[in-house]
Each structure stands twice: as structure tokens, then as C-alpha cells.
Amino acid sequence: xxxxxxxxxxxxxxxxxxxxxxxxxxxxxxxxxxxxxxxxxxxxxxxxxxxxxxxxxxxxxxxxxxxxxxxxxxxxxxxxxxxxxxxxxxxxxxxxxxxxxxxxxxxxxxxxxxxxxxxxxxxxxxxxxxxxxxxxxxxxxxxxxxxxxxxxxxxxxxxxxxxxxxxxxxxxxxxxxxxxxxxxxxxxxxxxxxxxxxxxxxxxxxxxxxxxxxxxxxxxxxxxxxxxxxxxxxxxxxxxxxxxxxxxxxxxxxxxxxxxxxxxxxxxxxxxxxxxxxxxxxxxxxxxxxxxxxxxxxxxxxxxxxxxxxxxxxxxxxxxxxxxxxxxxxxxxxxxxxxxxxxxxxxxxxxxxxxxxxxxxxxxxxxxxxxxxxxxxxxxxxxxxxxxxxxxxxxxxxxxxxxxxxxxxxxxxxxxxxxxxxxxxxxxxx
Numbered sequence: 001x002x003x004x005x006x007x008x009x010x011x012x013x014x015x016x017x018x019x020x021x022x023x024x025x026x027x028x029x030x031x032x033x034x035x036x037x038x039x040x041x042x043x044x045x046x047x048x049x050x051x052x053x054x055x056x057x058x059x060x061x062x063x064x065x066x067x068x069x070x071x072x073x074x075x076x077x078x079x080x081x082x083x084x085x086x087x088x089x090x091x092x093x094x095x096x097x098x099x100x101x102x103x104x105x106x107x108x109x110x111x112x113x114x115x116x117x118x119x120x121x122x123x124x125x126x127x128x129x130x131x132x133x134x135x136x137x138x139x140x141x142x143x144x145x146x147x148x149x150x151x152x153x154x155x156x157x158x159x160x161x162x163x164x165x166x167x168x169x170x171x172x173x174x175x176x177x178x179x180x181x182x183x184x185x186x187x188x189x190x191x192x193x194x195x196x197x198x199x200x201x202x203x204x205x206x207x208x209x210x211x212x213x214x215x216x217x218x219x220x221x222x223x224x225x226x227x228x229x230x231x232x233x234x235x236x237x238x239x240x241x242x243x244x245x246x247x248x249x250x251x252x253x254x255x256x257x258x259x260x261x262x263x264x265x266x267x268x269x270x271x272x273x274x275x276x277x278x279x280x281x282x283x284x285x286x287x288x289x290x291x292x293x294x295x296x297x298x299x300x301x302x303x304x305x306x307x308x309x310x311x312x313x314x315x316x317x318x319x320x321x322x323x324x325x326x327x328x329x330x331x332x333x334x335x336x337x338x339x340x341x342x343x344x345x346x347x348x349x350x351x352x353x354x355x356x357x358x359x360x361x362x363x364x365x366x367x368x369x370x371x372x373x374x375x376x377x378x379x380x381x382x383x384x385x386x387x388x389x390x391x392x393x394x395x396x397x398x399x400x401x402x403x404x405x406x407x408x409x410x411x412x413x414x415x416x417x418x419x420x421x422x423x424x425x426x427x428x429x430x
Contacts, residue, residue, distance in 0.1 A: 015038045015170060016038075016039045016041065018160075019040075019176035019177035019307070020042030020143060022129065024176030024326075027329060029076040032132075032133065034138070037140075038138055039139070040133070040139065041147060060281065062241045063320075064117050067407050067408045067409050069417070077424035085124050087118050087231065090117055092106060096217075096218055097374065098218050098220040102387070102390055111409060145164065148161050150173070156344070160173065172343035175304070176303075189298055192292050192294065193290070196287075198222075198223055201244040202241065202244075202283070203242055203280060205240055205277050210238060211238065214229060216228075216270075216274070218269070223371065225243075225266075227241075228240060228242070248287070262283070299344065302329060306318070309360050311364050312371055331414050331416060333348065335348075
């Protein structure tokens with residue numbers, strides 16, 4: 001793994017990416033073989049290797065990657081690393097209403113796929129990205145370091161000051177530095193924020209029955225409860241990552257329970273679909289917000305991932321939207337290079353924004369609508385909701401079309417999110 005440094009070896013870059021999380025690192029991988037000087041500034045120390053873990057020891061934070069995200073990681077030379085380690089393809093998805101009989105079941109075979117998606121620990125995705133970055137001579141990693149100031153020099157370049165006082169310049173600065181983005185703040189970009197007044201509880205559990213390579217989600221009036229399948233050692237199929245969305249006060253009460261009390265409460269909330277909860281790992285809690293930047297661009301600046309938008313986790317689309325941001329921005333940068341345009345060219349940034357804002361807003365509004373729909377408890381709404389779910393489950397063409405779009409199998413995808421569009425050179429593959 002590439003050695004990380006606290007001060008940049010260079011001071012002038014074509015592209016500086018603030019934030020070396022999954023989305024920022026993926027963008028660097030996507031552009032690492034272009035004729036660009038790229039730097040990734042990351043606040044945390046980058047691990048030199050995969051952290052050792054027991055077969056039953058899962059990281060609490062996982063991602064449900066769509067096929068489009070898998071294609072993207074494959075095309076930028078990362079999936080081959082991830083696939084060597086534990087990851088769980090899921091073949092089915094079952095969604096049902098806690099307040100009635102409404103249920104929808106999706107099956108990968110119905111849309112001509114081997115799986116609907118992949119449940120993967122975030123640390124594994126990050127390790128694969130940094131393994132790839134270590135192979136790219138044009139990418140410099142500056143870590144641990146963070147951006148403290150931003151100005152424009154006389155040549156119109158971004159002049160970035162790091163917290164240790166060192167400075168560097170960049171034609172294009174990308175904010176991939178999360179929901180509380182410093183780049184967004186320094187660029188004067190405002191956000192619209194909605195506090196759901198809810199928290200998500202995440203942990204790993206062991207269930208009495210096999211998860212059946214199925215992603216399960218029960219919609220309660222307080223929010224969704226998801227059981228995401230994990231694959232442990234010896235093809236163990238009894239481990240699941242859970243995401244339980246609850247009103248903040250109720251979440252605090254649930255978090256205060258002893259492990260067995262929590263397991264019992266979780267089993268009841270899930271209607272014992274997978275039997276009793278046999279074991280519970282350490283629990284974590286984080287607040288839920290919807291955020292959306294009023295613009296994804298400023299002169300010489302672009303925002304991607306959580307710096308541009310955050311979404312309710314009920315459909316697991318957060319990092320997938322971020323990867324699509326990275327894929328589109330990389331595509332537009334490559335397009336500009338081929339046309340001889342500078343990276344800060346307004347047309348490049350406008351095209352990126354135009355291609356991503358509408359899709360992200362659509363997904364955000366859909367998730368908000370789902371949450372509010374299932375929060376309704378009136379008998380009339382409940383009846384209509386359950387009737388609609390059961391009707392949709394019977395309309396195979398419509399249901400399969402929705403599944404294919406949600407999983408990134410169809411739709412207007414960026415080139416790097418389509419199968420077989422690798423940016424990896426023959427030399428690096430060897």
C-alpha cells in the first residue's frame with residue numbers, strides 16, 4: 001500500500017480531491033491513468049493493509065452496492081481486489097408493510113441477473129480503492145491532512161491551504177469531504193437540510209435461520225428496519241447487518257437496552273422472519289438528515305457524494321449515488337481533456353451538474369416519499385398502501401423494470417458504470 005505523507009511532494013496539481021473516502025478515492029482511481037497531476041487530501045491516516053479480522057467479526061458500516069457501482073469499481077481496477085475477500089451477493093429482496101399484508105419480492109433471475117447487488121464492508125471497499133491508488137504514478141495521497149483555507153490566485157487557480165500551513169494549487173478542486181464539507185463551506189455553497197428527527201441503529205447480528213441471500217426490509221410507521229445479508233467464513237449465511245431507523249427518543253431507549261433485551265426487541269420488530277436473534281455485536285447510532293447543495297459547482301470547484309447530497313438510508317442508495325457522481329465527473333473531465341479544455345471550464349462543470357442534480361433529486365424525493373407514506377397510520381392510507389404493494393408484486397413487467405433501474409442494470413448510466421468499459425491499461429492489469 002502506498003505510503004502516506006503529511007506534506008505534499010508537489011505543490012501544483014491539475015486536480016485536487018478533498019476527501020479520500022470511498023467516493024473521493026474512486027474519482028482519483030478513475031482519473032489516475034490520465035495525463036493529470038492528481039492529489040487526494042484525506043484527514044485520516046490511510047491504512048497500509050487490510051485490517052486483520054476474525055471470520056465472524058464484521059465492520060458495522062456496510063454498503064449495498066448496485067450493479068452499476070460494481071461495474072464502476074471493475075472499470076477503474078478495484079473490483080478484482082474486493083472480489084478476493086468476503087462479500088455477499090444478494091439474489092432476492094423482500095419488502096413488506098408492518099401495518100398490513102402488503103409485500104413485494106424481487107428476484108435477480110427475473111431481470112436476467114445473477115444478483116441484485118452486493119453487501120460489502122466499507123473498509124474492504126476503501127482498501128481496494130487504496131490498493132489501486134498505490135499502483136497509479138500520477139496520484140499523490142496527502143494524509144493525514146485537511147483543508148483549512150481556499151483562495152484564488154492571480155492566475156485563476158485554486159490556492160489551497162492545509163491545516164499544517166503548507167499550500168498547493170489546483171486547476172480543479174473537488175469536494176468529496178462528506179456531509180460537513182469544508183470545500184462546500186469555503187466555496188460559499190449553501191445547502192438545504194431536513195432533519196428527520198430520527199436515528200439509525202446499525203450493528204451485526206447472528207440469526208437462527210439463514211438469510212437466504214436475501215435483503216429484507218420491513219416498513220414500520222417509525223421507519224424501515226433492514227436486514228442485509230453477510231457472508232462469513234465457511235459460507236456462513238446467518239450473519240446480517242441491520243439498519244434500524246427510529247425516532248430519536250425511541251432510538252436512545254433501544255440503544256440503552258442490554259444485548260439480550262435488544263435482541264428480543266429486534267426479533268419482535270422483524271416479526272422473527274429469520275427466527276430468533278442469536279447474537280448481537282456492538283451497536284452504533286447516527287442521526288438522519290436529508291441534505292442537498294443548492295449547486296454542485298463554483299468557479300473551479302465541484303462537489304461529489306455526501307458533500308453534495310445525503311439521503312435517508314432506507315434504500316441503501318447513498319454511496320451508489322456518490323459513485324455515479326464520480327463516474328460522471330470523471331467522464332466529463334476526460335471529455336474536456338480530449339477537447340483541449342481546461343479542467344475548470346464552466347461547460348465541464350455545468351454538464352456535470354446537469355447530469356447529476358436531476359437524478360439525485362429524484363432519488364431523494366422518492367425516498368422521502370416512501371418514508372412519509374409508510375409513516376401514515378390512517379386506515380384508508382394503510383389499505384391503499386397495502387393494496388398497491390400487492391398489486392405491484394403481481395405486475396411482473398413493471399416490478400422488474402423498477403428493480404432493473406434501482407439496481408443500475410438499465411437507464412442512462414455513465415460510461416464507467418456500464419459493463420466492459422475499463423479505464424485500466426493493459427500494463428496495469430498485468
